[in-house]
Amino acid sequence: MTTATTGGHYRFRHAARMEWIKLRSLRSTWWTLAVTIVAAAGIAVAVGVNTEDAAGDLTNNALAGISVGLLLTGILGVLTATSEFSSGTIRSTLAAIPNRPLVLAAKAAVFGAVALTVGEAAAFVAFFAGGAALPAGMAGPVLGQPGVLRAVVLGGAGYCLIGLLGLGLGAVVRHTPMAVGLLVGGVYVVAQLVAGLTPVLMPYLPIAIVANSLTAVRPGIAVGDVSFLAPWTGLGVLALYAVAVLAAGGWLLAERDA
Amino acid sequence: MIEVRNLSKRYGATVAVDRLSFDVRPGAVTGFLGPNGAGKSTTMRLLLGLDLPDAGQALIGGRRYRELPWPLREVGALLEAKAFHPGRSARAHLAALAAANGIPRSRVEEALGMVGLDGVAGRRAGSLSLGMAQRLGIAAALVGDPGVLVLDEPVNGLDPEGIRWVRTLLRSLAGEGRVVLVSSHLIGEMALTAERLVVIARGRLLAQTSVAELSARSTSLEEAFLELTADGVEYRARPAHDPERRAR
Numbered sequence: 001m002t003t004a005t006t007g008g009h010y011r012f013r014h015a016a017r018m019e020w021i022k023l024r025s026l027r028s029t030w031w032t033l034a035v036t037i038v039a040a041a042g043i044a045v046a047v048g049v050n051t052e053d054a055a056g057d058l059t060n061n062a063l064a065g066i067s068v069g070l071l072l073t074g075i076l077g078v079l080t081a082t083s084e085f086s087s088g089t090i091r092s093t094l095a096a097i098p099n100r101p102l103v104l105a106a107k108a109a110v111f112g113a114v115a116l117t118v119g120e121a122a123a124f125v126a127f128f129a130g131g132a133a134l135p136a137g138m139a140g141p142v143l144g145q146p147g148v149l150r151a152v153v154l155g156g157a158g159y160c161l162i163g164l165l166g167l168g169l170g171a172v173v174r175h176t177p178m179a180v181g182l183l184v185g186g187v188y189v190v191a192q193l194v195a196g197l198t199p200v201l202m203p204y205l206p207i208a209i210v211a212n213s214l215t216a217v218r219p220g221i222a223v224g225d226v227s228f229l230a231p232w233t234g235l236g237v238l239a240l241y242a243v244a245v246l247a248a249g250g251w252l253l254a255e256r257d258a
Numbered sequence: 259m260i261e262v263r264n265l266s267k268r269y270g271a272t273v274a275v276d277r278l279s280f281d282v283r284p285g286a287v288t289g290f291l292g293p294n295g296a297g298k299s300t301t302m303r304l305l306l307g308l309d310l311p312d313a314g315q316a317l318i319g320g321r322r323y324r325e326l327p328w329p330l331r332e333v334g335a336l337l338e339a340k341a342f343h344p345g346r347s348a349r350a351h352l353a354a355l356a357a358a359n360g361i362p363r364s365r366v367e368e369a370l371g372m373v374g375l376d377g378v379a380g381r382r383a384g385s386l387s388l389g390m391a392q393r394l395g396i397a398a399a400l401v402g403d404p405g406v407l408v409l410d411e412p413v414n415g416l417d418p419e420g421i422r423w424v425r426t427l428l429r430s431l432a433g434e435g436r437v438v439l440v441s442s443h444l445i446g447e448m449a450l451t452a453e454r455l456v457v458i459a460r461g462r463l464l465a466q467t468s469v470a471e472l473s474a475r476s477t478s479l480e481e482a483f484l485e486l487t488a489d490g491v492e493y494r495a496r497p498a499h500d501p502e503r504r505a506r
Contacts, residue, residue, distance in 0.1 A: 008327065008328070008360070009327040009328070010327065010328060010329075010358065010359055010360070014357065014358050014359065014360055015358060017357040017358070018354045018355070018357045018358035019354075021350060021353050021354040021357055022343075022346070022350075022354045025346045025347065025350035025351075025353075025354070026343065026345050026346055027345060028345060083343055084343075087340070087341070087342060087343045087344060088338055088340060088341035088342070089341060089342055089343050089351075091306075091308055091337055091338065091341050092341050092342065092351070092355060092398060093358075094306075094307070094308060095306055095308070095329060095330065095333075095335055095337075096329060096330050096355050096358035096359055097329075097358050098307050098323060098324035098326070098329060099324070257303075257308065257309040257310060258303075258308040258309065
């Protein structure tokens, strides 16, 4: 009761500090993020060693692991939201910060920053590992070449945006298996179906954006009749998905009983 | 002080809380009593703003919970055992709550000490026994040193020594002039802990009284409680020798 007279009000920074402590205090966070980096590097080395066409987009090849590894940040994003509901922590969280959209905004900011940092680390490690693993005599790409730095940086951002998409999905459906199912289904399975049935939609799918827009050195790759989005357009579309799902999650969080 | 005014909440077709009004004043432990399913936990969730009422309001010091500038410094709540992530340590759980409301980090160690968890505070909270989990919940309620405490069945899972500890703690917190609302379906425990009582059944107020006054209505507090709630119990076992049953 001694503190009741202190002025002020909880703010975003308080909510963010709470989310940061919650995120960093789970061992699973660090495991997942470490595996994300190792997987990106491992796949880059495997692709690099087996490269035969020196004229191909070697940067894009080195970043091939991102399409697989971003499932990890996506699931970590899902769990960052759903584990609160399954464990009951959400009641403690909302008792501390009753402003629910503020809670989700803080979660998104903190998780997004961590996922971006780790995503960039994974992308750069993969880029250098993939270049180093190329067969003897084949010149690896360098960051100074046109479009290479952009491809690596936007590839790292791909982890973050898929992670935020997972976080938003988790806030919307609250149920871990269902949210993970939606994420995997939405990112991977739907891509397979769309590729077969309505290829015109292909460029707008998250996985296609990451694989063919964000991480492409030469933008506007075309496969048959389908031409993929330019890198920055792809980034905008993917960000739009994440923001839309997060906004829905924030709205539902405020509307529903906890 | 806690003021509940015409509070109503239904879940689908079930009316959980029905035009409920009562006050809880500082300085005495107020027992919140009712049979299972009476609406005690729902009322507490409404009080904390976790569920949204269909009608009426619950005020703490004249304000709705969500209007409080630093909620944990004004209200400490224990709503369920194990409202924490099993993979996070007790210390990290409390540190996150403290950070959310600008509560000094030293309060985390103090709260852990108050509930006797200092020895296991670094362990994964999922490995704590139910009794220790309950103590962690109480520590979370105390970390902001709040003037109002709302505790739902705090003695669940505690051993006799733990039960006595909670009883002594609640009485001393009330003695310091705090508002203490504690729910239970165990009338015997309430007789020892509380001075004031709010009795509800089927979401409605049956009595707002003192332990002494309710006890005086019958041969014992337990008898008086059972008589008071006789119509509000939804599932009551029929005596084995029930003559009506045999007649059919």
